[in-house]
Amino acid sequence: MNATVPFIVTFLLAIVNATLMDNVVLIRFYGICSFVGVSNKVKPAFSMGVAVAFVTIFASLVCWPLYNFVLVPAGIPFMDTVVYILVIASLVQLVGLVIKKYSPALYKAFGIYLPLITTNCAVLGVAQGNTDSGLSFGLSMAQAIGTSAGFLIIIFLMACIRSRLDAMNVPKAFKGIPIALIVAGIMSIALIGLGGIGS
Amino acid sequence: MNETVKKYLKVGGILGLIAGASAAIICTLNVFTEPKIKENEFNAQQAALAKFYPDAKKYSEELSLKDAKATYVLSYWKAFDAEDLVIGNVYKTSGRNAYGAITMLVGVSKGEIGKIVLVTNTETYADTIVEEYLDPYNKGARSLDDTKCGATKGAELIRAMAKEAQSVDERLNSKEGQ
Amino acid sequence: MSDEIARNRHKESFLSGIIKQNPLFVAILGMCPALAVTKTFEASFGMGLLFTFVLVCSNVIVSLLRKVVPEEIETPAHIVIIATFVTIVKMLTNALLPELYSSLGVFLSLLVVNCIVLGRSESFAKKNTVFDSFLDGVGNGIGYTLAISIIGIIREILGKGSLTVGKIFTFISYNGSPITIPILKNSVFDVSMGKIFSNPAGGFIVMGILLAIIAAVVNYNKAKKKAAAKSAAKPAPNTNLGGAK
Numbered sequence: 367m368n369a370t371v372p373f374i375v376t377f378l379l380a381i382v383n384a385t386l387m388d389n390v391v392l393i394r395f396y397g398i399c400s401f402v403g404v405s406n407k408v409k410p411a412f413s414m415g416v417a418v419a420f421v422t423i424f425a426s427l428v429c430w431p432l433y434n435f436v437l438v439p440a441g442i443p444f445m446d447t448v449v450y451i452l453v454i455a456s457l458v459q460l461v462g463l464v465i466k467k468y469s470p471a472l473y474k475a476f477g478i479y480l481p482l483i484t485t486n487c488a489v490l491g492v493a494q495g496n497t498d499s500g501l502s503f504g505l506s507m508a509q510a511i512g513t514s515a516g517f518l519i520i521i522f523l524m525a526c527i528r529s530r531l532d533a534m535n536v537p538k539a540f541k542g543i544p545i546a547l548i549v550a551g552i553m554s555i556a557l558i559g560l561g562g563i564g565s
Numbered sequence: 566m567n568e569t570v571k572k573y574l575k576v577g578g579i580l581g582l583i584a585g586a587s588a589a590i591i592c593t594l595n596v597f598t599e600p601k602i603k604e605n606e607f608n609a610q611q612a613a614l615a616k617f618y619p620d621a622k623k624y625s626e627e628l629s630l631k632d633a634k635a636t637y638v639l640s641y642w643k644a645f646d647a648e649d650l651v652i653g654n655v656y657k658t659s660g661r662n663a664y665g666a667i668t669m670l671v672g673v674s675k676g677e678i679g680k681i682v683l684v685t686n687t688e689t690y691a692d693t694i695v696e697e698y699l700d701p702y703n704k705g706a707r708s709l710d711d712t713k714c715g716a717t718k719g720a721e722l723i724r725a726m727a728k729e730a731q732s733v734d735e736r737l738n739s740k741e742g743q
Numbered sequence: 744m745s746d747e748i749a750r751n752r753h754k755e756s757f758l759s760g761i762i763k764q765n766p767l768f769v770a771i772l773g774m775c776p777a778l779a780v781t782k783t784f785e786a787s788f789g790m791g792l793l794f795t796f797v798l799v800c801s802n803v804i805v806s807l808l809r810k811v812v813p814e815e816i817e818t819p820a821h822i823v824i825i826a827t828f829v830t831i832v833k834m835l836t837n838a839l840l841p842e843l844y845s846s847l848g849v850f851l852s853l854l855v856v857n858c859i860v861l862g863r864s865e866s867f868a869k870k871n872t873v874f875d876s877f878l879d880g881v882g883n884g885i886g887y888t889l890a891i892s893i894i895g896i897i898r899e900i901l902g903k904g905s906l907t908v909g910k911i912f913t914f915i916s917y918n919g920s921p922i923t924i925p926i927l928k929n930s931v932f933d934v935s936m937g938k939i940f941s942n943p944a945g946g947f948i949v950m951g952i953l954l955a956i957i958a959a960v961v962n963y964n965k966a967k968k969k970a971a972a973k974s975a976a977k978p979a980p981n982t983n984l985g986g987a988k
Contacts, residue, residue: 376662383664393943395779399858402774444595444834447852448587448826455819484822485856487775494852499666499687539959543771544951551947558942580816580823583808587827594834601838609841692941 377508384512390488391520392554396513397488401521401550402543404479406532411525412518414479419514421461422489425454426510429493430503450493451484458484488517524550617672617680618644618652627657630733636660637726638733653679654737656730660722664688667719671727673734678709678727686719694719756867756875760883766859767890768957773859776850777891778946782902785911787895788888789843793832793851795884798860799877800828805868806876812869821864822855829854842911859883897949902941904928 390396397418404414429450437443462480466473483489492513496506527549536545614624621644629640637658644652653674660667665688672679680703683695697714701707709727712720766772776794781787804824812820833851836844844851854860863883868876899906905928909921927933939945 380664388664392947395775395943395946396853398774398778399772402771442588442592444830445588445591447830447833447855448584448591448823451822451826451855452584452819455822481818484818485858485861487853487856490856491849491853495849498849498852501666505661537955538962539955540951541958544955544958547947547951547954551944551951554942554944554947555939558944576813576816579812580820583812583820583823587823590827591830591834594831598834598838602834602841605838605841 373504377504380505380508381512381515384509385516385519386557387560388512389516389520389554389557390491390513391517392550392557394491396491397486397517400479400482400486401517401524402546404482405521405524405546406528408522408525408529410479411521414482415518415521417461417479418483418486418488419518421454421457421483422492422514422517423507423510424457424461425450425489425493426496426506428453428457430496430506433497434503446497447490447494450490454489454493455484488513520553523553613670613682613684614642614644614655616682617655617670618674620646621652622647624655634736635729635733637729641733641737654734656733657684658726658730660726662688662718662722664718665691667722667726669723669726671730673731676731676735676738678731681723681727688716688719691716691719694723698723753875753878756871757878757882760879761886761889764883765886765890766883767887768954770859771954772862773857773887774950775853776857777894778943778950779850780847781891781895781898781946782941783846783899783910784892784895784906785908786843786846787891789840789911790847790850791884791888791891793836793843793847794854794857794860794887794891795881797825797828797832797854798863798884798887799880801825801860801864802868802876802880803873804828805864806871806873809869817869818861818865821861821869825860825864826855840911842913846911859887894946894949894953897953898940898945900926901949902939902945904933 384390388394391398391401400414400418405411432449432453433443433446437446437449458480462473492510496509501509524546528546531545531549540548611624615621623645625643625645627640627642630638637660639657639659641654641656643654646652653672656671656673658669658671665686667686667688668684669686670682670684672681681699683691683699686694688694693714693716698707698712698716698720702709709724712724714720760766764770767774767777773794776790777787780790801821801824805821808820808824829852832854833844836847836851863879867879871879896906905923905925907921907923909915909917915922940949
């Protein structure tokens, strides 16, 4: 939009913003279920993060043209949610099939998380948010990349923290999910503090 | 015909039927809700316009803008008082930065920037902008140039959009004056 | 006899979702909207209502179609059914309650991937009768609405110091303006200046503390029951009276 700033700068700023200041999990609350459910061990958390990142980027890559070149010309933009969720569900199936064929070891590592990705809000949330707010294709890809990176970083950090929390003497009532949520709240405060960056 | 093909056809047919029924229901409903949604949007716009000039008796239709230099300003309304004289204009502007998109209305009267009302703001720190920058500005407690408020980029975008509305207003008036 | 069994089953499918198997506080599902839209009481209550509507409708339809839909396409079929109702809800809210629509934003669309809605259709509605599924939907919906409203009330009081009614449900008003009840405002307990509780961080912290309180209550009850069972071990054990757990 702004003619004085080259597109690449806006693109990179948008990625940084979507990763940190606008973090999916801690600020925008997408994908809390898988965040809480899978973040108790480091390795599965990392695999989950990579799988979600992959599907998010591909889903945005498919959904944006689908909305702007098919749904809008056809006069049915209100069908977006139905179409997106179908795209995401079939993408997840497809990713599963491809991984199974070419890398059985990888499939073993995150095959069980694949069905969980369909119901991860981050994937649908990014695709829907991109077209709802009328982003350009470049910026919606920046949004998808930044969101994926943010999810991966936060779920990995959280898993590291939680694996240490297990060894701590936490009050009995706070064990497990409650203390994880409070830790997430404290991490979220730290990210809110980043809001001034780039200003 | 082979058994598996038959099965796939049946399964696909059922899924297609469900999807078709869902599309039909949604499209039918859309016929009823769409006018209502449009009406709501129109009412909200009128309510937003009414905030700008309390003594305005009526507003013009939304006028499209032909200004090659404008990057943010989309359209404008004229506000008339009881004697049908123009009190001022309200400009609809829309801009975007790396954090999101802002659509807002700016009142410009006699070359001065007046009230600013946000229509939508998809930025993360939308609340901060309203609380720390726009509300104090509208109350006269903060200057438009004082953008350091915790959501500086958004505030700078708002300032740029308002300034552009002001210069568009100047050009419009000089054109009408000729 | 069979009548009574059926009645008990109806009661069970209705009641279990409200407290014993509360989807948010006990099963810990559907966290995203519970954290994202609970800044104010009204938005959370509205979310709960819409959630209930989607859940009941999708449960009923999934249960109706349970014999028609082949096993291979169960999940996609359920997702399409849920997405249809979410779109319907989206349109209706946009037309009738535009304030609610704009305050929920993208989380209205995200009801499609809400684990509870999909979970109930996968684990309950596809195996049970239409009436039971309906009751299950209503029960879970009430449970979720209660839970999410509690979070909303706590966060609004802590974050703003007051409780406002009428901003979203515009038909509730006092002299044409929303009703605001100052609860903590201007008292020593007013923590709204810190802004923590209206920020995303506040959602996590309130939720964490609430879950800890629930865990503490559950632990306390368990310990009490254990002690009671120990002291009752000598006389004849009367397990039938003490509730199912």
